[in-house]
Structures are given as structure tokens and as C-alpha cells.
Amino acid sequence: MAPSAIEPFYSDRDGLALEDLSDDIDAVNVLKDQLKKEKAMHEKSEFDAEKDKTQFRQYEEACDRVKNFYREQHEKQSVAYNLKARNDFKFKSRASMTIWEAMEKLNTLIDESDPDTSLSQIEHLLQSAEAIRRDGKPRWMQLTGLIHDLGKLLFFYGAEGQWDVVGDTFPVGCAFDKRIIYPDTFNGNPDHDHDIYGTKYGIYTPGCGMDNIMLSWGHDEYLYHIVKDQSTLPAEALAMIRYHSFYPWHSASAYMEFMDEHDHKMLEAVRAFNPYDLYSKSDDVPSVEVLKPYYLELIDEFFPNKVIKW
Numbered sequence: 001m002a003p004s005a006i007e008p009f010y011s012d013r014d015g016l017a018l019e020d021l022s023d024d025i026d027a028v029n030v031l032k033d034q035l036k037k038e039k040a041m042h043e044k045s046e047f048d049a050e051k052d053k054t055q056f057r058q059y060e061e062a063c064d065r066v067k068n069f070y071r072e073q074h075e076k077q078s079v080a081y082n083l084k085a086r087n088d089f090k091f092k093s094r095a096s097m098t099i100w101e102a103m104e105k106l107n108t109l110i111d112e113s114d115p116d117t118s119l120s121q122i123e124h125l126l127q128s129a130e131a132i133r134r135d136g137k138p139r140w141m142q143l144t145g146l147i148h149d150l151g152k153l154l155f156f157y158g159a160e161g162q163w164d165v166v167g168d169t170f171p172v173g174c175a176f177d178k179r180i181i182y183p184d185t186f187n188g189n190p191d192h193d194h195d196i197y198g199t200k201y202g203i204y205t206p207g208c209g210m211d212n213i214m215l216s217w218g219h220d221e222y223l224y225h226i227v228k229d230q231s232t233l234p235a236e237a238l239a240m241i242r243y244h245s246f247y248p249w250h251s252a253s254a255y256m257e258f259m260d261e262h263d264h265k266m267l268e269a270v271r272a273f274n275p276y277d278l279y280s281k282s283d284d285v286p287s288v289e290v291l292k293p294y295y296l297e298l299i300d301e302f303f304p305n306k307v308i309k310w
């Protein structure tokens with residue numbers, strides 16, 4: 001009798017002890033995972049190092065389609081146009097659809113400003129997200145890669161062309177910096193020689209913060225507002241979206257005088273994101289159907305409402 005009385009006692013305890021231990025192991029693994037991801041966020045990605053950067057953004061050698069696009073954009077993105085675009089955005093309603101439906105809708109747009117890819121937008125979005133995922137970056141950043149260009153939907157909702165949707169961005173209301181691509185094409189912009197908009201600081205003051213700078217209207221600013229209001233994505237993700245086309249700032253270090261303290265942290269995030277946007281353009285074409293289930297789940301994690309107001 002004695003052994004059978006003791007046996008359950010010990011086996012129970014063993015069971016308990018093992019359970020406790022496995023809880024601890026789980027907790028340690030979660031922590032380890034988190035640390036790995038944090039570390040990866042701050043390290044230069046392997047992905048970045050593998051690429052021959054001289055293959056990308058070669059605007060001098062770009063075709064006429066790209067050159068004409070930027071001439072038109074640089075001539076038309078004025079303060080007056082930007083105020084009007086923001087007003088239209090606030091007071092006009094567009095469409096309601098899920099993130100995935102938006103990706104599919106965008107698929108017919110071929111970006112005229114892009115010298116590096118002629119792939120469809122859904123493929124570019126998946127390439128960016130997959131590159132981020134392969135490098136073990138956090139899930140919120142993978143999702144940011146997946147959606148970062150969805151603002152190009154604007155093209156279907158009242159844009160005047162592609163010039164107010166795609167392409168690099170730059171501040172309006174102060175002098176156009178020489179580090180913007182094709183800087184001479186700003187000569188035809190009505191603000192170029194303006195008494196205030198044509199001066200170094202224009203309508204701004206040094207240190208005013210990027211939040212207070214009016215960036216040329218397009219897919220970044222538009223999507224930023226949608227995502228800020230309708231997702232639980234962190235500040236870094238919002239900055240990646242809002243500034244990913246602001247190459248003169250994040251890649252050429254122009255307009256640094258306007259930054260505030262918060263912007264320095266955000267710049268780091270935007271710079272960490274950029275290689276996945278740019279250099280993934282030479283990766284293999286992803287299979288939309290294979291990847292769809294993984295990304296549908298990821299979308300649900302950060303967008304509480306399935307249907308988004310665009």
C-alpha cells in the first residue's frame with residue numbers, strides 16, 4: 001500500500017515541477033526572441049550588405065518616363081497645391097475596403113517614377129514584407145513593409161495624375177534643396193523665387209520638428225493618416241510610412257535643421273526600413289497566393305476593423 005500512496009504524490013509533484021519549468025522556459029524563449037528582434041532592428045541588415053547599390057536609383061541614366069514624371073511633379077507641387085490637396089483629403093470621402101482588397105486594387109498601377117521596378121504594386125509590397133520577415137524583424141515592421149505603398153490608391157480617388165501620388169517627397173514652403181533628384185526642374189515651380197517660400201527656412205523655423213513641415217502631397221502622407229487613425233501600429237511604423245519617400249532627408253541628410261528630438265529616433269527607424277523597400281526590388285517575384293494566409297493574419301493583428309476607410 002505504501003508505495004502506491006507515495007507514488008501519486010511524487011509523480012504529481014514531478015508533473016508540477018516540470019510544468020513550472022516549462023513555463024519558465026517559455027518565458028525565457030519569448031524574452032530571447034524579443035531581444036534578438038530588437039538587436040536585429042538596430043543592426044545593419046545582412047540583406048542590405050548583399051546588394052550592389054549602384055544598381056538602384058540611377059536617375060541620370062533613367063528613361064524619359066521617369067525624367068518627365070519628376071519635371072511635372074517638381075513644377076506642380078507648390079504650397080497652394082498642397083493646401084488644396086490636404087483640404088480635399090479631409091472633406092472628401094473615398095472608399096471602404098479591407099487591406100487585402102486595397103492591395104489587389106492597386107495592382108493595376110505601374111509607378112512612372114520608379115526606375116528600379118516594373119513589377120506590380122502587390123509584388124513590390126510582398127517583396128518588402130518578405131525581406132523584413134527573412135531578417136527576423138518584428139511583426140509590426142513586416143506589416144509596415146506590406147502596406148507602406150498602399151497610399152498609391154490615391155491615384156484612383158481624385159488625384160490629378162501620378163505626380164501627386166508617387167515619387168520622392170520634399171518640403172514645400174521653403175527653398176528646394178539641391179539634394180532632391182533633378183533639382184533644376186524646380187525652376188518652373190511657382191514657389192521657386194517666392195519672397196518667403198524661396199528662402200532657406202521659408203515659413204518654418206529651425207528645430208520646429210518634421211511634424212510641422214508640409215511635405216509634398218502623395219502616397220506617404222495620405223497613408224500615414226489612415227494608418228494612424230485605424231491601426232495599432234507603433235510610432236516607428238508611422239514614421240516609416242510617412243517619410244519613406246523623403247530621400248533628400250533620410251538618405252542625403254538635407255533639411256536636418258528642422259528636426260526635433262523625436263525626429264532623431266524616427267530617422268533611425270526610417271533608415272532601418274529603407275533597404276527593404278529599395279533593395280528588395282531585385283528579389284524573386286513572390287507568390288501572392290502562397291503568402292496570403294500569413295499576411296491576412298498579420299493584418300488582423302494590427303487593424304482592429306477589417307474594413308478600412310480610405
Ligand SMILES: O[C@H]1[C@H](O)[C@@H](O)[C@H](O)[C@@H](O)[C@H]1O
Binds near residue numbers: 113114115149167247
Ligand atoms: O519611385 C519611387 C516610388 O514611387 C516609391 O513608392 C517611393 O516611395 C519612392 O520614394 C520613389 O522613389
Ligand SMILES: [Fe+2]
Binds near residue numbers: 148149244245
Ligand atoms: Fe513608396
Ligand SMILES: [Fe+2]
Binds near residue numbers: 124148149277
Ligand atoms: Fe515602396
